[in-house]
Amino acid sequence: MTGAIGAPVATGTFTGADVILIAVVLVLLAASALLALAETSLVRMSRVKALGLVEEGRRGAKVLVRLTENPQGFLNPVLLLVLICQLVVATFVGVLASDWFGAWGVAAATVFEIVVIFVLGEAVPKNWAVRHPERAALFSAPLVSALVHFWPVRVVSGALIGLANLLIGQKGGYLGAHVTESELLAMADVALEGEVIETEERALIHSIIEFGDTVVREVMVPRPDMVTIGADETVESVLERALEVGFSRMPAVDQQVDDVVGIAYTKDMIRTVRAGQGSDAVRAHLRPTHFVPETKRVSDMMREMQAETFHLAVVVNEYGGTAGLVTLEDLIEELVGEIVDEFDVEEATVEDLGGGEIRVSARLPVDEVNDLIDGRLPTGAWDTVGGLVFDLLGHVPDEGESVTVDRLCLVADRVNGRRIERVRIVPMADHALGGQE
Numbered sequence: 001m002t003g004a005i006g007a008p009v010a011t012g013t014f015t016g017a018d019v020i021l022i023a024v025v026l027v028l029l030a031a032s033a034l035l036a037l038a039e040t041s042l043v044r045m046s047r048v049k050a051l052g053l054v055e056e057g058r059r060g061a062k063v064l065v066r067l068t069e070n071p072q073g074f075l076n077p078v079l080l081l082v083l084i085c086q087l088v089v090a091t092f093v094g095v096l097a098s099d100w101f102g103a104w105g106v107a108a109a110t111v112f113e114i115v116v117i118f119v120l121g122e123a124v125p126k127n128w129a130v131r132h133p134e135r136a137a138l139f140s141a142p143l144v145s146a147l148v149h150f151w152p153v154r155v156v157s158g159a160l161i162g163l164a165n166l167l168i169g170q171k172g173g174y175l176g177a178h179v180t181e182s183e184l185l186a187m188a189d190v191a192l193e194g195e196v197i198e199t200e201e202r203a204l205i206h207s208i209i210e211f212g213d214t215v216v217r218e219v220m221v222p223r224p225d226m227v228t229i230g231a232d233e234t235v236e237s238v239l240e241r242a243l244e245v246g247f248s249r250m251p252a253v254d255q256q257v258d259d260v261v262g263i264a265y266t267k268d269m270i271r272t273v274r275a276g277q278g279s280d281a282v283r284a285h286l287r288p289t290h291f292v293p294e295t296k297r298v299s300d301m302m303r304e305m306q307a308e309t310f311h312l313a314v315v316v317n318e319y320g321g322t323a324g325l326v327t328l329e330d331l332i333e334e335l336v337g338e339i340v341d342e343f344d345v346e347e348a349t350v351e352d353l354g355g356g357e358i359r360v361s362a363r364l365p366v367d368e369v370n371d372l373i374d375g376r377l378p379t380g381a382w383d384t385v386g387g388l389v390f391d392l393l394g395h396v397p398d399e400g401e402s403v404t405v406d407r408l409c410l411v412a413d414r415v416n417g418r419r420i421e422r423v424r425i426v427p428m429a430d431h432a433l434g435g436q437e
Helices: 016-042 047-055 061-069 069-100 103-131 133-148 150-169 181-193 197-210 235-245 265-273 298-308 328-335 366-373 385-393
Strands: 249-253 260-265 289-293 312-316 322-327 350-354 357-361 400-405 408-416 419-427
Touching: 016 061, 016 103, 016 419, 047 061, 047 366, 061 069, 061 133, 069 150, 069 197, 103 133, 133 150, 181 197, 235 249, 235 260, 235 265, 235 400, 260 265, 265 298, 298 328, 298 357, 312 385, 322 328, 350 408, 357 366, 366 385, 366 419, 385 419
Parallel strands: 289 312
Antiparallel strands: 249 260, 312 322, 350 357, 357 419, 400 408, 408 419
């Protein structure tokens, strides 16, 4: 450097102005670290977690909730202030180093700035925020809230973001971070691995998320399994039939199962018999039938059953024919699993035969089989593993007939007439496949 008259000025002198610059550098470096901590902790903080902190009565949680409602509202100003702090620090350090050490000071200052700004201004606060997200977010939320409401910061950051949006041809506005179903399922799996939730809780979370995508056709009792009564049968015979099968509600039909004319309730039959009218035709004592399409979502079905207080509905296909029936119990089982009472006598849905081989009900949905064996059985117009076997074979199989898919041998283990009842799934070694897929 040179003086006013051209005489060289000695480097290394320490003045009062230098003290002020050093103080400013330290303050801005601390501010940069604090803002970096706030940026990391607030971005990682979800609105749901913030609401949970409010319920716990944590100080600063209400401010935190307001910030998480519009992340872009605080993120842009914070990023701008971090950039300003770091640029000013870098400039002042360069000036001081140049005054003290000359040209070599600039090079030394550059290395110093990279190390100090990265370690103290970025790495340390951000890593601490990652390890203590709640403490960091609650600590920094009041400060960030005050900064974003300070009009010069709001105006400058808004103008710069508007310019950026103009350059890239994008309209302003925050769309938010939307969590997809697959992300929620993955979060449940991670929570299970971290022993935050139990296996049963993870299964319930999966069931609840998948519940909204399930249609009635996937949970209904299919037409061949329906137990029906004739509308012209006597009340006494219907009551005997109900006691025999253990059902409290049964559809009544005219000529065939497509002609459902009402629902017979066992309680009504008991009252009728006790009133001395057991010889009456059951037709006179039926309740109205609720008909639903097989493509109706089970979530809508459950709300409808709750609102209109009925427990059984007849499912019809697109041609108006009876496809099956669905009960409230079927819907609940889709959430919590099979419900078996003391009168239910059913085969196990899944049997472990050892060596990786299992036997399953042909009515078991393909996606459940895939979850069970960690497989990739194809999905399509069919819902069940029995439907998959039908589609792959292209004909009604004989008992013991098999087909290979996804390195698995699907065996029609039990066939009743034209219906597959049980399917045996046998994993096949690569050498046994013979190159067949």
